[in-house]
């Protein structure tokens with residue numbers, strides 16, 4: 546396939562714009578300029594690397610080899626989407642669901658998922674997790690948390706005292722402001738989930754439909770509500786339904802081919 550299908554380009558632009566608005570909103574709420582924020586992330590990078598190294602050691606301790614079946618499935622997926630498989634470790638984990646850490650890190654796959662999901666569903670979930678890695682989602686949240694901490698220690702003003710008490714549920718006006726900070730983090734996490742659903746779905750209508758069926762199944766099993774980290778299943782389903790119908794109308798996407806971009 547030559548060039549990017551129109552529907553993919555359109556969603557990518559839309560997501561980039563949405564992110565820009567959200568980032569500006571975040572900086573406004575925190576009262577920092579873009580330059581200060583970039584500086585902060587630069588200065589904290591070495592701490593983040595140390596944090597990542599720790600996780601990596603833990604993974605080696607707790608991780609278990611995956612079945613060959615799954616390894617083959619993952620390799621095929623990486624080949625399909627033109628991704629270097631050396632970038633990510635795939636690790637079997639007893640805990641349900643998958644967990645991941647940022648850039649040089651791992652995707653955990655539970656036995657439960659391997660046993661119950663279809664190959665397309667497993668590939669689609671993998672893609673969603675890869676989206677988190679490619680877009681450095683955990684890294685961003687880590688910097689945001691560190692910024693709250695750093696600002697709380699540094700500032701003697703009102704905002705500083707709010708952030709100092711951030712984890713202690715302060716009352717009154719401080720409580721309201723702390724809620725605003727928490728809301729910023731929640732909004733960013735929800736955006737990240739939507740972006741990675743979209744990122745995965747745009748590779749192929751096959752993956753878009755697979756994610757839809759996963760979330761529909763989960764909606765019938767678990768509570769359908771927003772959490773601190775994830776939007777409700779209904780919201781995620783609605784987003785994917787839009788994408789599916791847009792793909793069905795795009796001649797480059799409707800036949801279910803995998804789009805390399």
Ligand SMILES: [Zn+2]
Pocket residue numbers: 673674677738741
């Ligand atoms: Zn996710």
